[in-house]
Amino acid sequence: MRVVLLGLALATAMPALAAAQGANDVAEGKKLFTGLCVTCHGFDGAGGAGPPLNRPRLLSAPDDASLRNIIAEGIPNRGMPRVRRVTDDEMRQLVAYVRSIGKSARAVARGDAARGGQLYAKLGCVSCHIISGNGGSLGPELTNIGWIRGADYLRQAVLEPAARLPQGNLPIPARGYNEYLPVTVVLRDGAEVRGIRLNEDVFTIQIRDTTGKFHSVRKSDAAVVRKETGSSLMPSYANRLAAGEIDDLVAYLSRLGGAL
Amino acid sequence: MSRPGIRDSLGAEALRAKGTRDSARGIRDSGFGTRKAITTIVVLLCALVTSVRAQVSYARLLKAESDPQNWLTYAGSYKSHRYSGLDQINRRNVSSLKLAWAYQIQRAGIIETSPLVVDGVMYLSEPPSTVTALDVRSGRPLWTYSPNIPPDVIVIGSPPVNRGVAILDDLVYVGTVHGHLIALDSKSGTVRWDIVVGDNKQGYYLTLAPLALDGKVVVGVSGAETGIRGFVDAYDAKIGKLAWRTYTIPAPGEPGFETWGKGSGWQTGGGSTWLTGSFDPELNLLYWATGNPAPDWNADNRPGDNLYTDAVLAIDPSNGKIKWHFQFTPEDVHDWDSNETMVLFEAQIGGRERKLLAQANRNGFYYVLDRATGEFVTGAPYAKQTWADGLDAKGRPIRKKGIAPSLEGTLVFPNIQGASNWFSPSYSPQTKLFYQAAREMGTIYYKGAAVYKPGTAFTGGGGRYVNGDDASGAIRALDATTGKMKWEFPLLSPGWTSVLSTAGGLVFGGSEEGNFFALDAETGKPLWDTQIGGAVRGIPMSYGVDGKQYVAIAAGFTLFVFAL
Numbered sequence: 001m002r003v004v005l006l007g008l009a010l011a012t013a014m015p016a017l018a019a020a021q022g023a024n025d026v027a028e029g030k031k032l033f034t035g036l037c038v039t040c041h042g043f044d045g046a047g048g049a050g051p052p053l054n055r056p057r058l059l060s061a062p063d064d065a066s067l068r069n070i071i072a073e074g075i076p077n078r079g080m081p082r083v084r085r086v087t088d089d090e091m092r093q094l095v096a097y098v099r100s101i102g103k104s105a106r107a108v109a110r111g112d113a114a115r116g117g118q119l120y121a122k123l124g125c126v127s128c129h130i131i132s133g134n135g136g137s138l139g140p141e142l143t144n145i146g147w148i149r150g151a152d153y154l155r156q157a158v159l160e161p162a163a164r165l166p167q168g169n170l171p172i173p174a175r176g177y178n179e180y181l182p183v184t185v186v187l188r189d190g191a192e193v194r195g196i197r198l199n200e201d202v203f204t205i206q207i208r209d210t211t212g213k214f215h216s217v218r219k220s221d222a223a224v225v226r227k228e229t230g231s232s233l234m235p236s237y238a239n240r241l242a243a244g245e246i247d248d249l250v251a252y253l254s255r256l257g258g259a260l
Numbered sequence: 261m262s263r264p265g266i267r268d269s270l271g272a273e274a275l276r277a278k279g280t281r282d283s284a285r286g287i288r289d290s291g292f293g294t295r296k297a298i299t300t301i302v303v304l305l306c307a308l309v310t311s312v313r314a315q316v317s318y319a320r321l322l323k324a325e326s327d328p329q330n331w332l333t334y335a336g337s338y339k340s341h342r343y344s345g346l347d348q349i350n351r352r353n354v355s356s357l358k359l360a361w362a363y364q365i366q367r368a369g370i371i372e373t374s375p376l377v378v379d380g381v382m383y384l385s386e387p388p389s390t391v392t393a394l395d396v397r398s399g400r401p402l403w404t405y406s407p408n409i410p411p412d413v414i415v416i417g418s419p420p421v422n423r424g425v426a427i428l429d430d431l432v433y434v435g436t437v438h439g440h441l442i443a444l445d446s447k448s449g450t451v452r453w454d455i456v457v458g459d460n461k462q463g464y465y466l467t468l469a470p471l472a473l474d475g476k477v478v479v480g481v482s483g484a485e486t487g488i489r490g491f492v493d494a495y496d497a498k499i500g501k502l503a504w505r506t507y508t509i510p511a512p513g514e515p516g517f518e519t520w521g522k523g524s525g526w527q528t529g530g531g532s533t534w535l536t537g538s539f540d541p542e543l544n545l546l547y548w549a550t551g552n553p554a555p556d557w558n559a560d561n562r563p564g565d566n567l568y569t570d571a572v573l574a575i576d577p578s579n580g581k582i583k584w585h586f587q588f589t590p591e592d593v594h595d596w597d598s599n600e601t602m603v604l605f606e607a608q609i610g611g612r613e614r615k616l617l618a619q620a621n622r623n624g625f626y627y628v629l630d631r632a633t634g635e636f637v638t639g640a641p642y643a644k645q646t647w648a649d650g651l652d653a654k655g656r657p658i659r660k661k662g663i664a665p666s667l668e669g670t671l672v673f674p675n676i677q678g679a680s681n682w683f684s685p686s687y688s689p690q691t692k693l694f695y696q697a698a699r700e701m702g703t704i705y706y707k708g709a710a711v712y713k714p715g716t717a718f719t720g721g722g723g724r725y726v727n728g729d730d731a732s733g734a735i736r737a738l739d740a741t742t743g744k745m746k747w748e749f750p751l752l753s754p755g756w757t758s759v760l761s762t763a764g765g766l767v768f769g770g771s772e773e774g775n776f777f778a779l780d781a782e783t784g785k786p787l788w789d790t791q792i793g794g795a796v797r798g799i800p801m802s803y804g805v806d807g808k809q810y811v812a813i814a815a816g817f818t819l820f821v822f823a824l
Contacts, residue, residue, distance in 0.1 A: 176731070
């Protein structure tokens with residue numbers, strides 16, 4: 001109860017403070033944001049590996065109290081860290097800035113989402129990606145990808161899929177590890193396995209090959225365990241699509257998970 | 261015989277313990293006897309148990325190394341070697357190691373503890389501040405004690421963990437996250453006394469294993485992340501009365517006060533004392549190390565070296581007076597507490613036998629000091645570090661420019677949790693090697709504002725890890741005298757594993773991914789490994805009973821005990 005009352009007190013006090021400190025808070029908040037948040041949320045909150053924040057409504061932070069809570073505690077299972085303990089002033093400034101980008105800008109990906117959807121089908125993306133329960137499971141699920149990633153990140157994923165593999169947010173395999181990392185293992189009898197790393201520990205590695213078959217390898221049984229950092233099993237579409245088509249595909253992906 | 265280590269020490273104690281067990285079996289077999297008969301047996305049994313469980317006297321603690329069946333102090337001995345003299349499990353047979361028993365803790369939490377074992381009973385601390393006594397043969401609990409921790413307890417700076425208990429005579433000592441030191445009756449877990457060490461409302465809390473000396477029990481405190489002023493306390497072991505308190509930050513007029521600038525920064529300057537110290541009874545010096553200055557990442561209100569933060573203090577245990585100090589990281593802005601376990605050993609240097617103290621510091625350097633005088637002997641990096649151009653002749657770091665935390669973030673190695681941390685190193689008198697798990701990871705450090713409000717975070721910034729595939733770890737074997745690496749065993753990720761070395765020529769360690777393994781102490785070659793299903797955060801130790809050697813390790817929510 002005390003927490004609720006405190007929350008109400010803060011909520012009623014905040015608008016008055018914001019009015020008085022308004023512009024300055026936004027400016028200070030932008031500085032903090034540029035240091036702490038842009039790596040994942042992009043400059044001006046346009047999104048990247050983390051979700052875009054330049055939206056009128058933030059899915060996990062519909063009000064200031066929930067936004068403050070996320071900044072203070074992070075969302076461990078989604079990759080949002082508690083990067084540090086912020087002071088009350090810093091918190092107010094960050095919230096003011098994040099709210100300001102939500103009001104001032106709308107992330108509208110260039111391109112025609114409907115045409116992008118047709119391209120998605122034509123290119124056979126469905127063979128490796130699941131959307132709403134349909135598709136193959138070699139690559140990441142895309143059902144809510146528009147909420148999870150920014151348009152720039154999605155564009156890069158289409159053009160240079162190896163440039164920035166998604167990093168794990170869950171304890172399995174482990175936070176911060178590259179997901180969908182291609183690995184090649186050559187066993188001592190010469191047999192070769194290539195696929196993506198599902199998990200790994202000091203002595204073993206678990207791999208799913210391109211046919212979906214699972215392999216468990218004890219590292220001491222392998223002549224070579226090559227982690228192909230900088231590569232991806234997904235082909236680049238840079239030379240297969242026209243600029244406008246790429247815009248269309250990114251627009252389609254950006255809308256997955258709900259309309260902007 | 262295949263049990264060389266145990267055979268020699270299989271003395272009267274083990275035989276007596278066997279007798280006790282047989283008596284217990286006798287009760288079980290007697291079924292529904294008369295009440296009188298059972299009473300008689302219980303009385304007999306009590307008499308036996310009393311005779312078997314000799315008190316853990318100070319004299320016994322002094323000779324802990326020569327009693328390898330038991331594990332009597334946090335780090336195995338006052339020298340903090342975390343070395344077991346047992347060699348039944350050795351290079352030749354470790355590949356047959358198997359699970360003997362497991363015990364699951366009562367409440368989910370991180371287990372960062374080193375159990376004690378005394379005459380057939382294991383004393384295990386569970387998160388946050390629970391103590392459980394277990395039968396070392398079967399893993400069955402004998403008693404458990406949990407203090408009443410208030411729901412609004414303030415634990416800022418670490419998870420709510422406990423790293424172990426101390427035992428002296430018939431009392432088991434535990435520090436709690438609500439800032440108490442509690443003495444329990446070792447046979448029943450009943451509270452004998454319970455005192456407040458530091459006010460938790462101010463942010464003081466305890467996670468460390470206390471250290472029992474002659475009639476005294478010594479503890480330190482956590483809480484620098486709330487701007488406490490750290491101290492080391494010694495209490496009368498029998499009644500819990502404060503014998504002395506030594507602050508880690510000098511007050512006005514005391515030497516070292518001038519290292520805090522002209523403001524009031526010293527009052528909230530941190531310098532926690534959150535890990536168990538080491539002790540040299542011959543020199544009569546207690547070595548206690550100190551943590552980071554507060555606020556952690558912003559030194560604006562504390563210009564200067566900030567004595568005695570990130571240092572080791574050599575303390576006279578009779579009165580708490582500081583005999584000498586050595587500071588590892590002056591004016592720290594990276595949260596590199598220097599509380600890491602200090603190993604005491606002797607070696608020939610320049611043709612002269614020296615009494616030395618070694619520590620693999622969180623700042624990435626391995627240090628060797630003369631423990632009689634505090635003189636710097638040598639120091640070298642044991643992990644990647646990008647903040648210093650080495651150490652000068654007196655061991656002071658030669659800081660690089662541009663390494664301070666900033667608004668936009670500054671990438672520095674080692675990481676915010678350090679190249680090492682609370683987890684224990686090990687020293688083997690056989691190999692003369694210092695074994696240490698090293699964390700190879702960078703952090704982007706931020707500087708922020710810091711406003712002091714009692715019991716709230718007073719940190720002034722923070723950091724973001726550069727983790728995942730860009731980070732790694734290793735178990736390293738260092739020549740204890742020079743710090744030169746003899747071998748390393750790579751780990752997939754920067755871990756929190758402690759290491760145990762044994763007379764069987766083994767080094768036990770673990771991984772974040774749940775591997776528990778034994779390495780050849782001379783070469784680092786892996787000889788045995790198993791997957792125990794949770795990050796290895798427990799501190800390994802070894803004990804023997806009934807002629808059998810056991811190795812204990814906690815991972816996830818479970819304590820695992822292995823034997824041949």
